[in-house]
Amino acid sequence: MAIVTGKKNQWRVWATHAFLWALLAVMLFPLLAVVSISLRPGNFSTGALIPTEISLEHWKLALGFSYVGSDGKEVTPPFPVLLWLWNSIKVATISAVLIVALSTTAAYAFARFKFKYKSSLLNGMLLLEMFPRVLALVAIFAIFERLGAHFPWLGIETHASVIVAYLGGVATHIWTIKGYFETIPQEIEENARVDGATHWQTFYRVLLPMAVPILMVVFVLAFIGTIIEYPIASILLREEQNLTLAVGSKYYLADQKYLWGDFAAAAVLSGLPITLVFLAAQKWIVSGLTSGGVKG
């Protein structure tokens, strides 16, 4: 696909490279800084980007081990970071799976069925999601407190409540998947209908296999969106052993005592599941799954 270009364009290539390097630096600097802080002894936010002395004290605390400080006293982990990490992964995985399930089925209906008020519904959902979620915090708290009175498993301080609250944010995902479904030729599904497939079979056996890449994209987006979510989780979860990592990390930054080093170690740890999920999903995010089905 390389188009022949004249020699004059050489400087543009250099300019592009310079720009990209600059962009890369801007993007990577915060991450490198956090890694660096987590490896420096002491809880200071400022210091050399490349640590002069490597210390694993923050990482030991984050991973739940004690260590003996320079003054000879044993320092015990102040917070259950690994438990928080596990809580985060649990909440994010279940939420993401449910979000994908809800938004694909809804998107199928919006993409393929004809019904009244379809476009009003679609636009209405998007409009509602444009309001900052923080505005609804009071309502969300009130709803789950009331629900908890009748269904204790869905009340405040339960992970189920956080997951259900997260399921409210599927509108953009529905739009994304609907857009993808609409690029898939309808004849393929019509043929499945003539072949004797029900709506569900058409959806499950014909449409979904062709839509795997977009489902993976939505899963990753939903996973990231829920694992880093702070406001809702912070009002629904208060007790230490229930917290997600995003909420718990804040505890390192108490009013009078900023434990930047411990905080940085926990922050790096919280990026780990996202990276793993993305790497796992990446091999499914490929193009060309629908090619060959119709004349192209």
Place this chain on the structure above:
Amino acid sequence: MAGVKLANVQKSFADVHVLKDINLQINDGEFVVFVGPSGCGKSTLLRTIAGLEEITSGTLHIGTELVNDVPPSDRGVAMVFQSYALYPHMNLFDNMAFGLQLAKVPKDEIAKLVHSAAKTLNIDHLLDRKPKALSGGQRQRVAIGRAIVRKPDVFLFDEPLSNLDTELRVRMRYEFAKLHEDLKTTMIYVTHDQVEAMTLADRIVVLRDGRIEQVGTPMELYENPVNEFVAGFIGSPRMNFLKGEIANVQGDEASVKLTNGTTVNAKISSPASSSIAQVNLGVRPENIRIDNQSKSVACPVKFVESLGSQTQIYCEMPGMEELLTVVVNGTVRVKAGDIVPLAWNSDDCYVFGADGKALTQRTTQAMRAAA
């Protein structure tokens, strides 16, 4: 095996009236071709038979059963789409087996059916490939194979050849004819290509603007079109139409005075026709010959298309707006600017009234054979 019967079928999408009062009886085992220009409703008609579109009003029977509200899979039909519509994520075997699997046919039975269909279509060595790895012609065969394995009562083909190149199209046309001969199943075939219609059909249904214009065997339509539209649509190159008015009628012989003043004789059969003044005279290009005789009209040649086996000559008839197309067998050495004498027999002329209806009824080959 089943026939298809449509009675007073109407179909509208919101305000758009797509099918208007369709009445049609398709016999068991017949090969019927729906033909017409784009947007005439032929594909919609096929889709209503398949059950992919609901009928707004009227009745549709397949066999003896009323199927207005029967879902596509229970109608006993199989459809081949213009775009093939293969399942891209399944290999060929699964593509063809999908319908049978849904119908819970035993596995060894499915394997037998798929392999035999694949063998007939010459794709049995490709069964574990995905559609992506096939050529257009092979994909087309898979789409047909997928229809065959279901042993339907009625095959529905929606412009199945329009995506293939010319050579392949001719070969597949022959295979469709052979398929029908082997299976003897009712087939309904939609095309906009009148050559496909003429070569494949037992009967052709010509549609225009959602209405059936004429139903008949290819030769009936060719020899006895009911109106100007059918006359122009069937036959390639299309029939020449020359404006004129009826000057005089004697028995079944009318003299038509063309707009340039020339008088031409033609057969007409409607007795009421003497009152119709404005007419169109129709002559097929293949019925016009280059011939030097007393009645010949000298026409300058505008341009020439030499196809080797035949030559198409487009001439300007003096004083007439319309170009006159002439088809001559073999290669004829004429070039643009030449003047050629053209002549035709009055028996070969058609006369159409101002409303387009044919005033000429002639004995067709079929009628002659019956007599």
